[in-house]
Amino acid sequence: MSKQTDAAKEGVQQLDAAAAKVRLAELAKALGAANAAYYQDDAPDLSDAEYDALKRENAALEARFPDLKRPDSPTEQVGAAPSAGFSKITHSQRMLSLSNAFDASDVQDFVGGIRRYLGLGDNAPLPFTAEPKIDGLSLSLRYENGTLVHAATRGDGTTGENVTSNARTISDIPTTLSGAPEILEVRGEVYMSHADFAALNARQEDAGDKTFANPRNAAAGSLRQLDPAITKSRPLRFFAYAWGEVSVPLAETQTDALARLEALGFQINDRTKTCDSGEEMLAHYARIEEERADLGYDIDGVVYKVDDLSYQRRLGMRSTTPRWAIAHKFPAELAWTSLEGIDIQVGRTGALSPVARLKPVTVGGVVVSNATLHNEDYIAGRDANGAPIRNGKDIRIGDTVQIYRAGDVIPKVADVDLSKRPATAEPYAFPTACPQCESQAIREEGDAVRRCTGGLICPAQAVEKLKHFVSRAAFDIEGLGAKQVEAFHTDGWIKEPADIFTLRERFGQGLQQLKNREGWGEKSAENLFQAIEEKREIALARLIFALGIRHVGEVAAADLARHYTSWDALAETVDKAAPAATAHRAAEEAIVAERAKAADEGRRANLSAARDAAWADTQPEAKAAWDDLIGIDGIGATVAVSLVTTFQQATERASIDRLVAMLTPTAPETRATDSPVAGMTVVFTGSLEKMTRAEAKARAESLGAKVSGSVSAKTDLLVAGPGAGSKATKAAELGIETIDEDGWLALVGDG
Ligand code: IVH
Numbered sequence: 001m002s003k004q005t006d007a008a009k010e011g012v013q014q015l016d017a018a019a020a021k022v023r024l025a026e027l028a029k030a031l032g033a034a035n036a037a038y039y040q041d042d043a044p045d046l047s048d049a050e051y052d053a054l055k056r057e058n059a060a061l062e063a064r065f066p067d068l069k070r071p072d073s074p075t076e077q078v079g080a081a082p083s084a085g086f087s088k089i090t091h092s093q094r095m096l097s098l099s100n101a102f103d104a105s106d107v108q109d110f111v112g113g114i115r116r117y118l119g120l121g122d123n124a125p126l127p128f129t130a131e132p133k134i135d136g137l138s139l140s141l142r143y144e145n146g147t148l149v150h151a152a153t154r155g156d157g158t159t160g161e162n163v164t165s166n167a168r169t170i171s172d173i174p175t176t177l178s179g180a181p182e183i184l185e186v187r188g189e190v191y192m193s194h195a196d197f198a199a200l201n202a203r204q205e206d207a208g209d210k211t212f213a214n215p216r217n218a219a220a221g222s223l224r225q226l227d228p229a230i231t232k233s234r235p236l237r238f239f240a241y242a243w244g245e246v247s248v249p250l251a252e253t254q255t256d257a258l259a260r261l262e263a264l265g266f267q268i269n270d271r272t273k274t275c276d277s278g279e280e281m282l283a284h285y286a287r288i289e290e291e292r293a294d295l296g297y298d299i300d301g302v303v304y305k306v307d308d309l310s311y312q313r314r315l316g317m318r319s320t321t322p323r324w325a326i327a328h329k330f331p332a333e334l335a336w337t338s339l340e341g342i343d344i345q346v347g348r349t350g351a352l353s354p355v356a357r358l359k360p361v362t363v364g365g366v367v368v369s370n371a372t373l374h375n376e377d378y379i380a381g382r383d384a385n386g387a388p389i390r391n392g393k394d395i396r397i398g399d400t401v402q403i404y405r406a407g408d409v410i411p412k413v414a415d416v417d418l419s420k421r422p423a424t425a426e427p428y429a430f431p432t433a434c435p436q437c438e439s440q441a442i443r444e445e446g447d448a449v450r451r452c453t454g455g456l457i458c459p460a461q462a463v464e465k466l467k468h469f470v471s472r473a474a475f476d477i478e479g480l481g482a483k484q485v486e487a488f489h490t491d492g493w494i495k496e497p498a499d500i501f502t503l504r505e506r507f508g509q510g511l512q513q514l515k516n517r518e519g520w521g522e523k524s525a526e527n528l529f530q531a532i533e534e535k536r537e538i539a540l541a542r543l544i545f546a547l548g549i550r551h552v553g554e555v556a557a558a559d560l561a562r563h564y565t566s567w568d569a570l571a572e573t574v575d576k577a578a579p580a581a582t583a584h585r586a587a588e589e590a591i592v593a594e595r596a597k598a599a600d601e602g603r604r605a606n607l608s609a610a611r612d613a614a615w616a617d618t619q620p621e622a623k624a625a626w627d628d629l630i631g632i633d634g635i636g637a638t639v640a641v642s643l644v645t646t647f648q649q650a651t652e653r654a655s656i657d658r659l660v661a662m663l664t665p666t667a668p669e670t671r672a673t674d675s676p677v678a679g680m681t682v683v684f685t686g687s688l689e690k691m692t693r694a695e696a697k698a699r700a701e702s703l704g705a706k707v708s709g710s711v712s713a714k715t716d717l718l719v720a721g722p723g724a725g726s727k728a729t730k731a732a733e734l735g736i737e738t739i740d741e742d743g744w745l746a747l748v749g750d751g
Helices: 003-013 017-040 048-064 104-118 194-206 215-223 228-232 254-263 278-294 309-315 376-380 459-469 482-490 503-516 522-534 540-546 554-564 567-601 607-615 620-630 637-648 650-660 693-702 726-734 741-747
Strands: 088-090 128-134 137-144 147-153 159-161 183-191 237-246 273-275 299-306 325-329 333-346 352-363 366-372 400-405 412-416 441-443 450-452 537-539 664-666 681-685 706-708 717-720 737-739
Touching (some): 003 048, 104 278, 104 299, 104 309, 104 325, 128 254, 128 325, 137 215, 137 237, 147 159, 183 215, 254 309, 273 278, 278 299, 299 309, 333 366, 352 376, 352 450, 366 412, 459 482, 503 522, 537 540, 540 554, 540 567, 540 664, 554 567, 567 607, 620 637, 637 650, 681 726, 693 706, 717 741, 726 737, 737 741
Parallel strands (some): 537 664, 681 717, 717 737
Antiparallel strands (some): 088 159, 128 273, 128 299, 137 147, 137 183, 299 325, 333 400, 352 366, 400 412, 441 450
């Protein structure tokens, strides 16, 4: 133990509880101020040694008096060890979203509807606030007795992620308030300015790290960092615009409440205006739209809120949006330019995507030189069913085309001006071979997309799979972004995901080679190997998602992980289900054939007979595994077929097995074990009146229950609303407990 620690310990030994409490408060304040000076003002006012001594004294006091540990304890602050994941916080009041208005008449309808709801005549005063809609992510800050006790993201509106340590690093967020109500939840938007976004991306690029697509993604990625030290290094800002639980009302109007928040030390958007009429609201909207490009941060509309808080209370909310507010969105941006070429990109599932190469054009302040052309039908001027789009006008190289950009979505080619078509322009012939590996590119029945059949031999598919594998929602390996993985692939070091985990041993003596490569030094190579090692233990859901199986996105991967909890259980079921997937496909074909036959013969189709015949020879074990898969809420036959197809494909499977053998997938945490529904398998059926199905599912899962889409012997509880049909009958047959919506709400404590 160091001398300094000894000294701190000695001091601590001499204090009694009352004195310790006072000292802890002093330390929190001193360390808070030192942090602010260091991290926010870039102007440290303590030496490192002084700072460390205070931190040690604080830690020693907390160790001796654990009950006196403060909610704003400096040990919980910046630089704390990264946690294994975010804990969850249940919002004391739901975090709502907003319904949208797209034009003036929507806004007039909104105002008129409120007048009717409140029984106000046309001339009764009804002021609104109008303020920019910040394009960031919402955050709820809970203060108790003037101290920030926690910060939570919106999550599903009911439960969010605990990002307290990260929020503390944002200079716009005060950690203490004076003169605030005993309980105050401040809500607002975390965002990043354009300038900070550009500088951050430049830094990321230099360091070989992933760059962000837009300021909102950068803000979200920065706030949702497990290591607060990273958040601290990212320039985040915060505008307050709403509140949750408050022990004493802030004011009587929205306007005054915002002024109160500002007086407490929060940033309030300076374009907020109180308006007396719909006309004034629309005029303010027009003004903000004009100023949009010069604000220095992204906004995507204007939010109108009823100013009178007693009216707000009376208006209340629908399931997820308040009746007293609406977001008036900015229209999409349009521009005309010429189409210089069409590039074909090959995605990770082999999809051939046509991308328009454009004469660069500014669309809503952003220079656009590429835009999506979706697929070959879109270029030809028809939709997936062969019906004409754009009045059947096709798109040709050389054409003058209209570009459409809305928010941060990829710009698309929306229209074509035939009057400007060059006489030489030819209809576009979509390639039938992969431009990367020359394998045949085929279009399956019912698929809008043509796909390369090269599989892993197609370098484009292999690279895209690898990029997906290391992406943020998948393995997210620090120092191994899209660019690096592509370079390693080109050099032959990484051909498939498993190769990432043998990189270090294969480099062995050849480490010099990596170090000699541009951009890699001893330290960065070592960091990379370390980052890779850390990802050998990986959440099962991330692993499933990372494989890049068609139709298995983040949500489906999480559903599968929650249901099977281990890789082996998942793989076993998918393998067992293989014959059933074949039967399922045969049944689909048989149904189509029977329909056609019945139509020919002028009789009613007997679809269930056709289906049963196709399933007749399927082993019960395969059928049971199939039913188990598609019984998972959110997993349907499409996902199940895709899983089976991938697992049955020999080269693909060998590649997956090589990978999994090197990893330790971890089961999803089971939460809230004290809820009576924790660990239960619950099925919702019939119509729910007080919550949406998605809400019900999210709530049940947040309490540690599994939600299934079908009733089986494994079901523990059926929640049946009006109109419940076969599921209720089956539950009754199986003797499964069935309750109604109110029963459910009472059971989970929401009644
Ligand atoms: S008020 C109860 N005001 O927009 C009302 N929201 O699309 C809560 N947002 O989830 C929201 N700027 O994240 C409000 N000035 C503003 C806003 C704003 C951005 C976000 C917020 C909300 C989302 C809804």
